[in-house]
Amino acid sequence: MDSNELIVNSSESGILQLILNRPAQLNAWTPALEAAFFGTLDAAAADPDVRVVVVTGAGRGFCAGASFDMLGEAARSNDRTGRRELCELAEFPKPVIAAINGPAAGLGFVLALWCDIRIAAADAKLTTSFARLGLVAEHGAAWLLPRLVGRTHATDLLLSGRTLTGTQAESIGLVSRTVEAGQTLSAAMDYARELIRTGAPNSWATIKRQLVDAEQLSLRESYTQATELMIPALAAADHREGVAAWRDKRTPRFEAFATPSPRR
Structure with missing residues (x-):
């Protein structure tokens, strides 16, 4: 699906880059971005030329969560017709790597969690943020997070909404590894190439x-x-x-x- 909110880069054989492209808003998630993201994944699932998907954000952020248009007064409708679910990434048949280049909060935090591999900048900021916005553990976070980091860490992160650096996230197993700022996409691409070469x-x-x-x-x-x-x-x-x-x-x-x- 065409959208200026998502950059789709397939210039390297076997690897599809999905770049969230709302840099002025730290790539906050919108319905249009969601539709483009999952529409592209649907096509990639059936495309034999796509072997690995790399997800990252344009500019200095990964994804700052849901856009303000999806929060507050505008979000009171319970109608989720046509909406997609982040847990679909677990059922996507090909490896998905998150290159967490900057802030990942709320929905953006959970988007990274549902990817198969997470490579983060050492200084990236990650937070669940839900409790601090008067929300609940959304997008399957209460199910997934304890399975990644254990109940103790998951409870802390969900109740406090505190912010972790990439380095701190690596220390509890939240991300696979960390790299220097500005190197996340490069590291994710190297990992994708190794998967393609050997798997x-x-x-x-x-x-x-x-x-x-x-x-x-x-x-x-x-x-x-x-x-x-x-x-x-x-x-x-x-x-x-x-x-x-x-x-x-x-x-x-x-x-x-x-x-x-x-x-x-």
């Missing part, structure tokens, strides 16, 4: 599905699911290619993502 897209899709399902399954059910999924994986061309590449000490040439992974 099988169909494996990524299945593993992401397993991670989502694992939250609902018992240990034994998860183990059984993995066993069932392993049977077709062992017979697939990707496995043969992976073994051959390892044996020949070369870079594997895996197939593009083809079909959704099986579900229990």
Whole structure:
């Protein structure tokens, strides 16, 4: 979908950059931005040329949360017709990397959490902010945050709404790693390139599905699911290619993502 609020960059083979483009507002989220963001992801899910998605913000911010048009008086309507949900990122079949270049607050904070990998500037500012705005833990934050950092840290961050630096976020496992200011997109792109060089897209899709399902399954059910999924994986061309590449000490040439992974 076309929108001047989202820059879509596919100049490098295999990597799709989604750049939130409202820099004067620290890339605060709007309905138009949401529609463009998820519309682009929908197309990317079916595009074999897209293997990894990198999300970042234009200017000095990642995403400062919902725009003021979505808060206050304008937000009193309960009509969510046509709205999309950030948790859809967990079900997106390809890796999504957040390059947190600056402030990430509220909705923007949770947007980063729903990405698979988070690389933050050491001086980036991250905050849930919900309680300080008289709101609740939105966008699945109460479910997701404890699973990333544990209940103790999650409770602290949600109740206090205090701000963490990227370095502090790394220390509690909230982000995968930190880099110097101005290097987040470069680091995210390097990570994406390494994924593409070494990983099988169909494996990524299945593993992401397993991670989502694992939250609902018992240990034994998860183990059984993995066993069932392993049977077709062992017979697939990707496995043969992976073994051959390892044996020949070369870079594997895996197939593009083809079909959704099986579900229990």
